[in-house]
Amino acid sequence: MPFCSHCGKQVEARDVYCAQCGARQPVDAPPADPFTRVSPRTASICCYIPGLGWVACVIVLAAQRFKQDRTVRFHAFQGLYLFLAWLLNDWVLGPATARVPHFPIHGLVGAALLIMSIFMMVKAAHNEAYSLPLFGELAERSLSEQ
């Protein structure tokens, strides 16, 4: 039960004015940012969801709430670069090597990227800003360019 900010008498939580002294009560502003309830850890994990993580990355990088959170932004950039690599693998490397027999590079790269994504989801779940080779360096560079 809250108390009047002016006279200290008990007021109802939804009261705008105090029944005793009539002073206006401070109202809790509704959260302007829809990500207020999302923890940095959850946001970081979402950045690595295979196939869908890039959506979380874009949202995190645009969110006002994470503007100052270097760790979450690092995960977002690293997740984006992993997704870009996945796209390149599917669109460029896959078709380019499809006719080469006994050369399953497309499948191997795809599996490696999938393993890295799952590995990073585990790392993010443990609040570790693990830096993957190449992807981590690209993410660091993107962070410092801002």
Ligand SMILES: [Zn+2]
């Ligand atoms: Zn009052």
